[in-house]
Amino acid sequence: MRRTSFANSECTLACSLEIIGEWWTMLIIRESLSGYTRFEEFRENLGISRNILTRRLRHLETHGILERRQYQDRPPRYEYHLTTKGKDLGTAVMALAQWGNRWKVANDKATPVAFNNYVTGAPLEARIIDTSNEEAVPFNAVVVTRPDGVVCHPGKDEMDAAQMSDSR
Structure with missing residues (x-):
């Protein structure tokens, strides 16, 4: 079954997910952020098959996320640098890891990423920052503007409850 392509979507999140593709991509980015650059390092650390790793590395190179650099002539060998x-993408990796650490999505079996x-x-932790004053903003103060222009306030109920208790 072929998955739906978001390449021509008007939503930047959907287009970003088109590039990210699947979980191997974020794990390759994590490994790259951790200082690994070579094919065999990725393969061994992730337990990923050669053909899948080759496809993901090419995809990331095509989209300008990784740059391939030759480090050996005979046989030709390459490193992959962010x-x-x-x-x-490090911010997205950090936010996902932070969420996983907080909600213990690995059932306390894994070591949290720090x-x-x-x-x-x-x-350090990922935060939502108000760019006008560089202050952290709680999620309940965020409004989301969809690609169709509709504005939503996902934390409104939470915010209204907090304001009601503050006014008492």
């Missing part, structure tokens, strides 16, 4: 576009500040060592 581009700026690929590094920007993100820390390189300079201070302090833990």
